[in-house]
Amino acid sequence: MQFDEIIRIALHALLDHKFRSFLTMLGIIFGVASVIAMLSIGEGAKREAIAKYQDLGVNNIIVRERNMSDAELEEVRAKFSQGLSLLDAQTILEIVPSVEAVAPQAEKETEAKVGDRSANSTVIGVTPDFIEILNYEVGEGSFITREQYDNNMKVCVLGAGLAKAFFSGQSPLGQMVKIEDQWLEVIGVMKSKAVFTETVGELASRDLNNDVYIPLTTFNKRLGKTNKLVSEIKQITVKVTDSGKLIECSEVIRSLIDRHHFNNQDYSIVIPYELLKQEENERRIYNFLLGAIAAISLLVGGIGIMNIMLATVMERTREIGIRRAIGARKKDIMSQFVIEAVAISITGGLIGVLLGLSLSFGISLFTNVTTYVRLYSVLIAFTFSVLVGICFGYLPAKKAADLKPIESIRYE
Amino acid sequence: MLIEISQLVKNYEIGDLLVPALNGVDLQIDQNEYVAIMGPSGSGKSTLMNILGCLDTPSSGIYKFRGRRVSDLNDDELSRMRNKEIGFIFQNFNLLPKMTSLQNVELPLMYAGVPRSERRERAIEALEKVSLADRMDHKPSELSGGQRQRVAIARALVTKPGILLADEPTGALDSKTGVEIMALFDELHREGNTLIVITHEREVAEYSRRIIFIKDGKISSDEKNIRKADADQAILRTRG
Numbered sequence: 001m002q003f004d005e006i007i008r009i010a011l012h013a014l015l016d017h018k019f020r021s022f023l024t025m026l027g028i029i030f031g032v033a034s035v036i037a038m039l040s041i042g043e044g045a046k047r048e049a050i051a052k053y054q055d056l057g058v059n060n061i062i063v064r065e066r067n068m069s070d071a072e073l074e075e076v077r078a079k080f081s082q083g084l085s086l087l088d089a090q091t092i093l094e095i096v097p098s099v100e101a102v103a104p105q106a107e108k109e110t111e112a113k114v115g116d117r118s119a120n121s122t123v124i125g126v127t128p129d130f131i132e133i134l135n136y137e138v139g140e141g142s143f144i145t146r147e148q149y150d151n152n153m154k155v156c157v158l159g160a161g162l163a164k165a166f167f168s169g170q171s172p173l174g175q176m177v178k179i180e181d182q183w184l185e186v187i188g189v190m191k192s193k194a195v196f197t198e199t200v201g202e203l204a205s206r207d208l209n210n211d212v213y214i215p216l217t218t219f220n221k222r223l224g225k226t227n228k229l230v231s232e233i234k235q236i237t238v239k240v241t242d243s244g245k246l247i248e249c250s251e252v253i254r255s256l257i258d259r260h261h262f263n264n265q266d267y268s269i270v271i272p273y274e275l276l277k278q279e280e281n282e283r284r285i286y287n288f289l290l291g292a293i294a295a296i297s298l299l300v301g302g303i304g305i306m307n308i309m310l311a312t313v314m315e316r317t318r319e320i321g322i323r324r325a326i327g328a329r330k331k332d333i334m335s336q337f338v339i340e341a342v343a344i345s346i347t348g349g350l351i352g353v354l355l356g357l358s359l360s361f362g363i364s365l366f367t368n369v370t371t372y373v374r375l376y377s378v379l380i381a382f383t384f385s386v387l388v389g390i391c392f393g394y395l396p397a398k399k400a401a402d403l404k405p406i407e408s409i410r411y412e
Numbered sequence: 413m414l415i416e417i418s419q420l421v422k423n424y425e426i427g428d429l430l431v432p433a434l435n436g437v438d439l440q441i442d443q444n445e446y447v448a449i450m451g452p453s454g455s456g457k458s459t460l461m462n463i464l465g466c467l468d469t470p471s472s473g474i475y476k477f478r479g480r481r482v483s484d485l486n487d488d489e490l491s492r493m494r495n496k497e498i499g500f501i502f503q504n505f506n507l508l509p510k511m512t513s514l515q516n517v518e519l520p521l522m523y524a525g526v527p528r529s530e531r532r533e534r535a536i537e538a539l540e541k542v543s544l545a546d547r548m549d550h551k552p553s554e555l556s557g558g559q560r561q562r563v564a565i566a567r568a569l570v571t572k573p574g575i576l577l578a579d580e581p582t583g584a585l586d587s588k589t590g591v592e593i594m595a596l597f598d599e600l601h602r603e604g605n606t607l608i609v610i611t612h613e614r615e616v617a618e619y620s621r622r623i624i625f626i627k628d629g630k631i632s633s634d635e636k637n638i639r640k641a642d643a644d645q646a647i648l649r650t651r652g
Contacts, residue, residue: 005522016510322506325467326567327495327523329488405494406467409506 006332010339013312014347024308025348027301028388032352032381033359035294039377040360042287044370049279051194056272057135059100061238061250063088063257065231065267072266073229081264083231088260092238096252098245099238103133106219107234112212113178114166121162121210123179125219125233133239141173141188144215148187152217156184160192161209177212182222184214246271295384301348302388309341309396313403320400321409334401341393342386349385353378413479414574414606415441415464420473422459422629433459434470435629441575441608446601448609448620448637456629458579461610465500465577466493478574495524499568503580505560507552513539513563514548520571538566542596558589565596569605576600578609582616594619 014021056062065084068076076083089104106125111118130136131143139160148155156177163172163186172186193208220232240249250269257267313320320333356378360371422434433456441447451457462468463475466482469490475482477497485493500506507516517535526534539545542562552560561581568576578597582590598619601607609620617623621640625633 012510318506319508322508323519323523324491325465325494325500325506326520327491327571329491329523331488332523406462409467409502 006335006339007343009336010343013336013340014343020308021344021347024305024344025351027304028298028345028348028385029301029352029355031294031298031301031388032349032385033355034297035291035381035384036353036356036373036377037359037363037371038290038294039287039381040356040371040373041363041369042283042290043372043374043377044360044364046280046283047372048370049276049283053272053276054135055193056270057133057237057239058273058276059240059243059246060133060272061240061246061253062235062270062272063092063238063253063267064235064270066265068266070227070229076261076264076266077229079262079264081261081266083261084234084236084257084267085232085260088257089233089236091256091260092236092253095256096238096249098241098249100241101129101133101239103127103130103237103239104216104233105130105235105237106216106232108219108223110179110223112162112166114175117166119162119165119210121159121212122206123212123214123219123223125216125223126213127216130213130237133237136193137191138188139191140171141186143188144213149215149217152215152221154182154184154218154222155187155214157188157190157213158186159190159207159209159211161207162212163189179212179214180223184212184218243273246273298381298384298388301385302345302392305341305344305389306392306395309337309393310399312340313337313396313400316400317403317408317411320403321405321407321411324403324405325409330401334397337397337400338390338393341397342389345385345389345393349382352385353382356381413440414443414445414477415439416474416476416479418474420460420463420475421471422456422463422468423471432629434463437473437626437629437631439624439631439634441606444601444604444606446597446607446609446619446621448611448617448623449626450611450614450617450623451626452612455626457610457626460626461577461579461608464575464608465498466490491523495520496571497574499571499573499576501561501564501568501576501578501581503583505552505557505564505584507560507563507567509552512549512551513544513555513566516552516563517548517567517570520567524571534570535566538570539563541569542566556589557585558592561585561589561593562596565593565600569600575606575608578607580611581609582611582613590616 063084086104089102093099093102104127108123110121110123112121112123126144128144128146128149131138138157141157143157144155156179158166158172158177166172166177167175172189175186176183177186178184190209190211190213238249238253240246250271254269261267323333357373360373363369364371417437417439420434420437421432424431424433435456437460449457449460459468463470470483477493482490482493508519511519514532514535517538518531521531521534536545536548539548542565544559544562544566547555547559552563555563581597582593585593594616597607597609607620609616611617618637619640621637621644623635623637624631
């Protein structure tokens with residue numbers, strides 16, 4: 001018998017019992033849908049984490065001053081540590097192998113003003129290659145140049161949020177912003193950055209869109225120190241040539257700074273890439289659990305198919321007997337029932353894929369959970385559902401084929 | 413010789429008990445014979461028919477079909493035998509209820525691997541032979557008992573089998589319809605088909621040319637149906 005005939009027979013049998021076929025499919029539908037939805041949640045979380053760490057630079061080591069009270073600061077100063085300094089940054093660049101570049105930055109929380117509008121912001125003093133090392137991007141205008149840096153010019157680059165708050169849609173380029181008693185010319189606006197609410201290591205999260213970037217030289221020369229205890233710089237971002245060298249480098253950097261700071265632990269080192277890997281490992285277990293739960297529901301769906309198929313075989317004993325009497329071989333009966341089971345699982349699988357896609361879309365739409373459906377997860381779920389159909393259809397089909405024609409044709 | 417049976421024995425095991433259904437049957441049936449097998453219920457006539465139709469296998473003895481030992485065949489070969497050589501006609505028709513007449517008649521050809529267009533052609537031809545071509549798109553539930561039995565006969569004929577096996581073919585029909593079916597059998601016989609009819613009704617058996625009685629698993633008598641045989645002779649004479 002030709003293959004298309006077998007398929008036709010199987011589809012007819014399913015269409016003859018639409019409601020029952022649909023109920024049988026439900027298990028598979030929910031199984032496939034939940035596999036896809038669960039994996040999309042896992043994938044979404046993964047992508048969000050990668051984006052977050054990429055923001056900090058996957059080849060970067062971040063050395064940052066610990067948040068300390070004035071009393072603590074006084075204590076470390078008494079123990080001869082001057083805090084992070086440009087000298088630290090310079091030494092790291094010159095001494096530590098595999099270091100490609102360093103970006104020191106000074107920070108100050110202060111008020112920025114344009115006309116009668118004012119906003120709280122973080123003023124950050126940076127070097128010209130800051131933008132490249134941190135992987136930030138300018139949306140309009142340009143970033144601080146070497147010339148502006150060397151001549152401690154009174155220029156600034158605004159975060160996207162501030163630019164919007166001050167100039168609401170108009171171009172801020174060439175406009176003046178007042179910080180403390182200094183008037184700074186706006187030469188660029190940064191691209192808007194996603195705001196992450198989580199804290200990464202020692203790095204407290206904040207809205208980078210409210211930052212104002214100015215040359216570090218200008219910062220040191222023109223902005224007043226809050227008090228004498230404040231260190232020269234707040235953070236050094238170290239770019240390494242190869243992410244395989246991150247740990248090695250961080251150890252060298254640690255011993256170097258320890259020596260400069262007379263073993264005062266007034267700073268911490270964060271390696272975004274290592275945190276990313278760590279988080280991925282944790283997530284892997286979590287994803288595996290999610291997937292396993294979804295797979296179990298697929299399995300239960302398969303058992304549902306087997307259950308109904310066994311009942312169907314009983315109910316259709318007479319039909320099987322008639323087919324055998326007019327010449328159907330065992331394998332004809334066998335393939336008829338296996339294909340019926342596979343047809344159920346394929347149809348269920350397809351509906352499940354659609355449901356799973358809408359589920360993960362709905363989740364990202366109505367909750368703050370990010371989802372992302374990868375093609376492979378759809379393929380896995382679908383293939384698995386077809387396999388379930390074959391495996392769980394086999395036993396009932398075998399039972400049908402092994403019925404004795406003489407007995408089944410007399411079955412009432 | 414089309415069918416040769418010698419010392420055929422069939423026992424059924426019921427618990428520890430061995431119940432004999434056929435107890436040493438010898439039988440020969442030739443091409444184009446029209447045989448009725450009669451006997452009371454429990455005589456073993458249905459068992460004999462099942463074995464003749466390759467639905468069942470004997471416990472011992474030899475069954476040859478066209479000289480080939482059927483008792484040696486495996487399941488696939490038996491399926492093939494049922495498909496190509498045997499046309500079953502059942503008391504309760506045994507049509508598939510969800511299929512139309514045409515689809516029911518096509519079914520044996522499908523299992524024989526006949527291509528679709530040829531299959532349809534031959535099924536229509538078989539339905540024409542039983543005068544039901546106009547009902548080919550009807551399902552069994554939309555047909556009368558007589559029409560259903562005609563569809564079943566068309567299904568049995570469509571593979572051009574070596575033998576037609578009818579098990580109480582009029583058992584579920586009223587007497588008028590029964591007569592029509594038997595008239596159709598007569599016609600099929602005249603066209604050269606070999607027929608074996610299992611029945612417990614004398615009137616049905618009277619249509620055949622040879623009547624075999626089975627009692628307690630053995631053939632108790634095997635005689636020519638003289639009346640019919642004479643009529644055949646008369647027809648031959650008028651033709652001659």
